[in-house]
Amino acid sequence: MVKRVILLLALFLAACGRDDKRPPPRPSGSRPTLNIPTPAETRACFADLSRAGIRFSPLPDRDYGGGCSLIGAVQLIDIGLPVSGIRGMRCGVARAFVGWARNAIAPAARQMLGSDVVRVETMGTYACRNVVGRSGRPAKLSGHASGNAVDVSAFILRDGRRISIEKDWASSDPQVRAFLQTIRGSACKRYGTVLSPDYNAAHYNHLHLEDDRATFCR
Structure with a gap:
């Protein structure tokens, strides 16, 4: 009887330890x-x-377990241009984003579309998840799982226009198409991986910008 009580107590304590310390999968x-x-x-x-x-x-x-983390991250507060949807992101992603917004997006909109950009819309930064659109290949954690990527979806102009990746990537307006192609080209010089609607269906509505030291732009 005593041995049984000791065994049950040991199992109970072991279970408690697992519940308290187990990292998120x-x-x-x-x-x-x-x-x-x-x-x-x-x-x-x-x-x-x-x-x-x-x-x-x-x-x-922060190490969230299972490969998901935010290391060397920042929260951007003011870059001189309002940006929606951004949360914690690796500093390298943030630094490249600032340069892209200031030296590519802003002048390209002014010169090619005749209006200033007043806001950049994003779909977020950190998210503990796998890469989407990898059917038939082994699962791999997304760059978002380490705050090492940002997804950009649209640009709001001072004249009221909203230029979105989803609706305007294949716009009938050649200037709008040229603007989006130009800023993608600039992003490719600042980020290791840039994915657009030209890459696959999973990116039909955003530009995926990742600071991963690769050289892939599509």
């Missing part, structure tokens, strides 16, 4: 993300944002 069958920035790289990135006059807040490093 990674999406089923996925491989972890890589390219974690070093502390030195993160500090250098923070310095770059500060020199550019960007208001941002450094975020504490």
Whole structure:
């Protein structure tokens, strides 16, 4: 009887330990993300944002388990152009995004569409999930699972127009098409991976921008 009580108590304590400390599971069958920035790289990135006059807040490093994490991340507060939908993102993604918005999106809209961009709309940054659209291939964690990507969906102009990836990628207006192709081309010089509606159906409504040191633009 005593042995049985001791055994039940041991099983109970073991179960409690698992419930308290078990990390959230990674999406089923996925491989972890890589390219974690070093502390030195993160500090250098923070310095770059500060020199550019960007208001941002450094975020504490978080490991959510299963390969999902936010390391070397920031929350952008003010880049000089309103941006919707962004949350925590790796500093490298943020730095490239600032340069893209200031030096590509803004001048291209002014010169090609005759109006200033007053807001950029996104579909978010961090999300613990697998890459979508990989049918027939092994599951892989998305760059979003480490805050290393941002999905951009539309641009609001001062004259009231909303230029969206979903509705205007194949616009009948050649200037609108040229604007979207131009800013994608610029993004490809700043990010390792850029995916658009030309890549696959999963990207029909956004540009996926990822700071992964690759060289893939489509």
